[in-house]
Amino acid sequence: MAPPQKRKTKRAATLADVGRAAGVSAMAVSAVMNNAQTSSRIATATRQRILEAAQRLRYRPNAAARALAARRMNTLGVATVVEGQDLNQYFLEVFNGVMATAAVRNQNVTVFTLHDWRNDVDRLPGFCDGRIDGLILVGPTFTPEGLKVLPEHTPSVALHSNISLPNSVNLETDEDHGAFEAVSHLIKQGHRRILHIAGPSGLVGAERRARGYERALREHNLPVDPSMKLTAGYSSQAGSAALKEWFSTGHRKAPDAIFCANDYLASGCLEVLGHQGLRVPDDVSIVGFDDTLVARATLPQLTTVRQPLREMGGRAVEILLEQIDAHLAGSEHSHPHSIVFPTELIQRASVAHRRG
């Protein structure tokens, strides 16, 4: 039988409330609730009584109080930049991985969005005020000065950082090799005039992809023609704009194939080609990069270079947790400075053997 409600209890039950209800000290309740190694041997009967009282009062340990006392919030921060209006698919893939393993590790995650990594990084320290135990930086592009604002008391892990971060592990992929494989594949399919739509110049990743592209051409004794390399942003609009302009500046003959620095760019190309009456892959083959949802949403679906983004997100959580534990223990757990994940060419429908 439920005990009569005193009066509409506005506030949640506390440890003391439960203790009172069970006739024990708050400390005993704490021990039971945490299944602590300390006093792991509270009399079974007492434990029962406590558990019962806790359930009856719907007791939930207060996270803030717990964090304050234990110096640990059990929540991880994820920081990223939202360009234009939206979180992009790259982030989303990573985030899915983060969420999945955060869930099994019993961690909450809060996400912080910045406008850019240059002028907005000074907001980062503000996030590291005890509300998170560690920070995952997704695709940060720091300037050397920006680096200085990096939180000192908060362990961090970075994905695809453009610069090596002090006290932080960097997870990256072998983008050069991924690009090399993709372009080699195109060449083996008989394509010769291969256009590359590169990502923003200055971005390490974009440059690695461009490097892989050129290396593949050279290794197959194909000319590296500067006019066949376009630099764009990383968005679909940037892709279609770049390709449109290329066509409008004297290039009347379509390329055999296009290697894009990401899937968004590829989808932009798809659109332009469609408008031109060029068919993919019959007339022009296309390869993207990342293997985000975009690659599966286009028609035809994109052949693309997969980065194991989801896995990387999960791994980031694992590593960060190790660092947090070490940090709390006071030991300066040292880690490999960066971990490189392999890429993989995913063949779908946007590449065909060259006709004729």
Add this chain to the structure above:
Amino acid sequence: MAPPQKRKTKRAATLADVGRAAGVSAMAVSAVMNNAQTSSRIATATRQRILEAAQRLRYRPNAAARALAARRMNTLGVATVVEGQDLNQYFLEVFNGVMATAAVRNQNVTVFTLHDWRNDVDRLPGFCDGRIDGLILVGPTFTPEGLKVLPEHTPSVALHSNISLPNSVNLETDEDHGAFEAVSHLIKQGHRRILHIAGPSGLVGAERRARGYERALREHNLPVDPSMKLTAGYSSQAGSAALKEWFSTGHRKAPDAIFCANDYLASGCLEVLGHQGLRVPDDVSIVGFDDTLVARATLPQLTTVRQPLREMGGRAVEILLEQIDAHLAGSEHSHPHSIVFPTELIQRASVAHRRG
């Protein structure tokens, strides 16, 4: 000149540290840092000294401590279900809106993912343990029992809830009308045999869309043929599977048009139609629903019924914040129980006038 570092200070500066450095009480520091109405008139010189000390020590108020004392964390929770592996585009649109206005309102947001709204809801109360001040439920489908576990001490707002939540505001859209408009548009374009691929039965939203579809047919004196309504999941695969099966069960003649209950379904249809050698929109017109990124990623881009998901996400934050303030003030701020947002037909390339 920076003062000599005592020793590698492992822990962040506290209010007391700053007070000591500035020669004032911790309380004075607190007042200054918060720009509090209390003691808003701390002598300018003192204030300067405090600010300076705080900056020098890189002082950051500890969030947990602050939350514990002020009973407010300044972070909002967003709960959703991840079906299969991924957060879907519907959620992402909402989430973008949430993040945008949370940023201007100076709120953090932490996201909770559940496996489903039936067996997994009991995890919800565990999130409401002081780490968030309020909860936004994105697309919850509660059973009446599930409703009971809903957090008592935590204000909440729901988007597209399937059931009316006690003490919660529900934001929805006029899906029936949206569907009606979409199908009417198809009819006006000369289409007669209009297939509807409906969302999961039992989902209020899916049923509203189906109702709008039927209403449009009837209002234009077209027959409502049960064999022209397919029930599917909400994924692209579900869409292609449903359409494939329809074709394989004796329906040799393609429909004039297909009205899909969401964009994913539409993209699935696009794929199947492509394989059948049917062209969109030349042979078959297609309309989606939601206007997620998917609608712009397909080729042709989808004509679709837009729900203002981003705006709704932003609005959810505003309303939740009001509720939190009221809750904290002890007043039982009462709100309209649900707010209905308008839908809008977005015309893109997947619909054409019927040939012949």
Add this chain to the structure above:
DNA sequence: CTGAAAGCGCTTACAG
């Protein structure tokens, strides 16, 4: 095996 005490870092009344 269990409890009383101190403290985590802040804020909120309440005195001066």
Add this chain to the structure above:
DNA sequence: CTGAAAGCGCTTACAG
């Protein structure tokens, strides 16, 4: 206009 005190709800040593 400013400081000393109490308390937010928990955990972590430390006594018994």
